[in-house]
Amino acid sequence: MSISVWTVWLVACFSACCMASSSSAAAAQILYRGNDGDPETLDHHGTSVISESRLMDDLYSGLVDFSASATVAPGTAERWDISEDGLTYTFYLRENAAWSNGDPVTAQDFVFSYRRLMNPATNAKYATILYPIKNAEKVNTGALEPAALGVRAIDARTLEITLEQPTPYFLDQLTHQTGKPLHQASVEALGDQFVKPGNMVTNGAYVLAEFVLNDRIVMRKNDYFYDADNVAIEEVHYIPFEDRATCVRAWEAEEVHVCSDLPAQDLQRLARYGDALKVEPYLGTYFYAFDTTDEILSDPEVRRAMSMVVDREFLADEIWPGMIPAASLVPVGINNYPGGSPVTDYFGMSMLDREDEAAAIMARKGVTKKNPITIEFMYNSGENHKNTATAIADMWSHIGINVTYKIRDVAAHYAYLRDRGKMQVARAGWIGDYSDPHNFLFLLESHNTGFNYAKYENPDYDAIMARAANELDLVKRADILREAERIVMRDTPFLTIFYYSSFGLVSPKIRGWESNVMNKNLTRYLTLDD
Amino acid sequence: MLNYTLKRLLTIVPTLFVIITLTFFLMRVAPGGPFDEERPLAPAVLENIRASYGLDKPLVEQYWTYMGNLLRGDLGPSFVYRDKRVHEVLGEGLPISMTLGATALTIALILGVLLGTIAALNQNKRADYVIVTFATFGITIPNYVLAPVLTLIFALSFNLLPATGWGTPSQMVLPVLSLALPQVAIITRLMRGAMLEALKSDHVRTARAYGLPLTRVVGKHALRSAFIPVLTYIGPAAAALLTGSIVVEQIFNIPGIGRYFVTSALNRDYTMVMGTVVIVATFILVFNLIIDLLYSVLDPRVRYE
Numbered sequence: 148m149s150i151s152v153w154t155v156w157l158v159a160c161f162s163a164c165c166m167a168s169s170s171s172a173a174a175a176q177i178l179y180r181g182n183d184g185d186p187e188t189l190d191h192h193g194t195s196v197i198s199e200s201r202l203m204d205d206l207y208s209g210l211v212d213f214s215a216s217a218t219v220a221p222g223t224a225e226r227w228d229i230s231e232d233g234l235t236y237t238f239y240l241r242e243n244a245a246w247s248n249g250d251p252v253t254a255q256d257f258v259f260s261y262r263r264l265m266n267p268a269t270n271a272k273y274a275t276i277l278y279p280i281k282n283a284e285k286v287n288t289g290a291l292e293p294a295a296l297g298v299r300a301i302d303a304r305t306l307e308i309t310l311e312q313p314t315p316y317f318l319d320q321l322t323h324q325t326g327k328p329l330h331q332a333s334v335e336a337l338g339d340q341f342v343k344p345g346n347m348v349t350n351g352a353y354v355l356a357e358f359v360l361n362d363r364i365v366m367r368k369n370d371y372f373y374d375a376d377n378v379a380i381e382e383v384h385y386i387p388f389e390d391r392a393t394c395v396r397a398w399e400a401e402e403v404h405v406c407s408d409l410p411a412q413d414l415q416r417l418a419r420y421g422d423a424l425k426v427e428p429y430l431g432t433y434f435y436a437f438d439t440t441d442e443i444l445s446d447p448e449v450r451r452a453m454s455m456v457v458d459r460e461f462l463a464d465e466i467w468p469g470m471i472p473a474a475s476l477v478p479v480g481i482n483n484y485p486g487g488s489p490v491t492d493y494f495g496m497s498m499l500d501r502e503d504e505a506a507a508i509m510a511r512k513g514v515t516k517k518n519p520i521t522i523e524f525m526y527n528s529g530e531n532h533k534n535t536a537t538a539i540a541d542m543w544s545h546i547g548i549n550v551t552y553k554i555r556d557v558a559a560h561y562a563y564l565r566d567r568g569k570m571q572v573a574r575a576g577w578i579g580d581y582s583d584p585h586n587f588l589f590l591l592e593s594h595n596t597g598f599n600y601a602k603y604e605n606p607d608y609d610a611i612m613a614r615a616a617n618e619l620d621l622v623k624r625a626d627i628l629r630e631a632e633r634i635v636m637r638d639t640p641f642l643t644i645f646y647y648s649s650f651g652l653v654s655p656k657i658r659g660w661e662s663n664v665m666n667k668n669l670t671r672y673l674t675l676d677d
Numbered sequence: 678m679l680n681y682t683l684k685r686l687l688t689i690v691p692t693l694f695v696i697i698t699l700t701f702f703l704m705r706v707a708p709g710g711p712f713d714e715e716r717p718l719a720p721a722v723l724e725n726i727r728a729s730y731g732l733d734k735p736l737v738e739q740y741w742t743y744m745g746n747l748l749r750g751d752l753g754p755s756f757v758y759r760d761k762r763v764h765e766v767l768g769e770g771l772p773i774s775m776t777l778g779a780t781a782l783t784i785a786l787i788l789g790v791l792l793g794t795i796a797a798l799n800q801n802k803r804a805d806y807v808i809v810t811f812a813t814f815g816i817t818i819p820n821y822v823l824a825p826v827l828t829l830i831f832a833l834s835f836n837l838l839p840a841t842g843w844g845t846p847s848q849m850v851l852p853v854l855s856l857a858l859p860q861v862a863i864i865t866r867l868m869r870g871a872m873l874e875a876l877k878s879d880h881v882r883t884a885r886a887y888g889l890p891l892t893r894v895v896g897k898h899a900l901r902s903a904f905i906p907v908l909t910y911i912g913p914a915a916a917a918l919l920t921g922s923i924v925v926e927q928i929f930n931i932p933g934i935g936r937y938f939v940t941s942a943l944n945r946d947y948t949m950v951m952g953t954v955v956i957v958a959t960f961i962l963v964f965n966l967i968i969d970l971l972y973s974v975l976d977p978r979v980r981y982e
Contacts (some may be wrong), residue, residue: 400833597719
């Protein structure tokens with residue numbers, strides 16, 4: 148190797164070292180956020196998962212946005228009126244709301260976006276979230292033209308949305324990324340290329356600067372954002388981590404400031420980071436669905452016995468650290484549920500008493516340890532799912548129920564459930580899209596063939612849910628929903644096991660991080676210490 | 678030789694055709710589809726999306742459409758990255774995987790051949806024992822253990838190198854080492870065995886009897902025949918290394934294509950599975966051909982007509 152080649156090599160190495168160290172030196176302005184993965188698309192109508200919503204919350208501002216603690220706060224709309232019948236919402240947009248190219252954000256941008264969302268040609272995965280809007284479902288299924296959607300621009304800064312029926316959680320639903328606007332001119336001019344860096348026009352605190360697949364998404368501060376003066380972080384880099392343990396190592400090496408998720412088995416070790424480790428209740432429930440049309444499991448008493456005998460505290464302590472024992476279908480900490488979930492009697496009893504009572508119920512059905520029955524249990528592959536299933540099978544064995552397993556990968560498992568195949572017990576879970584008990588209780592409505600894996604049909608339950616839908620007073624509505632939840636806890640179509648927790652690592656240099664049940668922390672509210 | 682090469686190149690086409698056809702239909706036998714997720718889609722939405730990707734058409738029709746597109750060099754749209762086509766996704770990651778793999782392979786070849794030769798020349802002496810111990814160690818430690826250990830030592834404890842990422846030379850060191858070390862070990866063992874054999878062969882003994890210096894005997898005569906088993910190993914190993922390592926790329930968060938071998942199958946991203954299969958199959962077939970041609974260079978007894 149000649150001397151000049153050596154020189155080049157040394158310079159390259161030296162500059163690389165400088166770059167590596169400068170990344171932490173420049174951290175005062177740049178936030179490095181580990182994310183669970185890359186987005187399927189940056190067209191928010193095509194997005195569905197939480198890792199995508201993080202990006203969208205930074206790029207766009209909807210009519211309403213999340214506050215620092217993820218409650219509903221005014222966004223592009225500075226205020227709104229709701230008609231007395233709860234059917235008409237009038238939003239007044241901020242005068243200084245602007246797109247990243249300087250154009251003003253108009254009511255028409257929202258009309259355009261919502262019509263596009265519902266247009267069947269858009270293939271929006273989550274169009275269903277905004278089905279409360281008048282004619283939304285009919286437009287989305289092709290029965291009506293997009294122009295028939297109940298959204299109209301009264302003038303450039305006034306938007307009127309009409310609903311099918313009063314929906315007390317409609318504002319919560321609008322916080323979802325599908326409720327965000329689109330810059331009509333650039334979307335129409337550029338087609339599917341509008342999401343490319345340089346093309347993408349957004350109205351949120353940040354604007355897309357760079358997108359390298361599997362490597363990084365870089366966003367820069369949008370100076371036209373209506374609240375830009377209060378945005379401290381100049382640049383945010385989202386780094387996708389397929390492997391959560393890799394993010395932990397990157398965080399420990401100070402290459403990222405935030406990890407959005409952690410491997411559960413590392414929680415104990417990571418406890419040494421004190422407040423930087425975030426383990427928070429999350430808006431989700433982990434449950435087993437019983438097939439209520441099955442010969443054995445159609446009996447609610449059997450299902451109740453099987454639920455009673457499950458020691459959730461043991462599972463949360465020993466089997467799946469970080470999860471929270473669940474005594475209801477609706478997770479704790481949810482909005483719009485004053486008074487919270489009803490208390491189900493047996494959760495107050497000791498485990499020994501519960502086992503005895505469950506065994507007595509089963510004995511009345513002729514099932515004992517000596518005369519057991521066997522049921523098939525379906526779950527999707529995964530270490531924690533397996534451990535939980537094994538532990539629960541052991542608990543069931545005490546009341547004469549033996550288990551055979553059927554294990555598939557996620558796609559096959561959920562395809563089977565979707566096709567409503569024959570089954571007995573299947574593992575499932577639900578993460579709320581908006582913070583309202585309806586988003587959990589609707590899972591068991593008879594007509595909800597997509598999510599009601601239990602095939603549970605109860606006209607009384609449906610009637611109560613319909614009654615709740617028409618009640619605008621939140622306290623009265625909570626009473627009605629509690630009645631509904633009491634019924635599902637009694638009938639036990641779902642055996643609720645855990646409430647999910649969200650896990651994260653947040654650098655002590657970050658200020659303004661408010662943990663919340665939605666696991667949402669918008670970059671615009673954060674600051675970085677030097 | 679030219680005839681032979683052309684003939685072999687021609688057989689690659691039907692082989693690829695069979696592989697692609699089998700993969701296409703086997704993939705569809707797996708239950709579930711690209712849009713079956715933990716959070717199910719509304720039936721009407723699912724219907725729409727499936728139709729927009731042509732998944733509602735009869736399987737045979739889908740197959741011919743795919744083959745037609747493939748002939749035009751289009752690997753189809755990715756079902757998971759909606760803004761990109763498969764060739765774009767693979768086109769972004771493949772150069773990174775190849776850089777990583779080629780660097781590791783080069784290091785493995787140089788070190789492996791060198792260490793194997795040294796061990797063979799010092800058979801049953803201290804150098805031999807040290808090298809054989811290292812090689813045994815290297816073969817038994819899988820890279821999913823080696824990579825985190827290297828990170829722990831060099832990135833987290835001593836802060837000398839970055840723990841993740843790709844782009845700067847310092848970010849290359851740990852992944853390349855993690856990928857190369859097990860290969861160094863394998864090649865060292867192969868080389869040592871083959872070199873011992875070669876040193877005992879007639880033509881090497883003759884060369885030494887003529888009084889040629891040892892370096893020349895080893896470098897010119899023994900090395901050539903000793904390299905043949907290594908070459909046999911290198912063909913498939915190179916194809917595997919250059920198309921990305923799922924383990925190393927994941928542990929160091931490198932944006933190569935290694936991940937797609939697993940994730941695309943799990944996500945039922947049909948077109949991406951096909952894309953990865955086409956790439957790996959092509960690499961294997963081409964490398965095998967190159968290796969076969971190199972045999973005739975190394976071993977004068979091998980002739981291709």
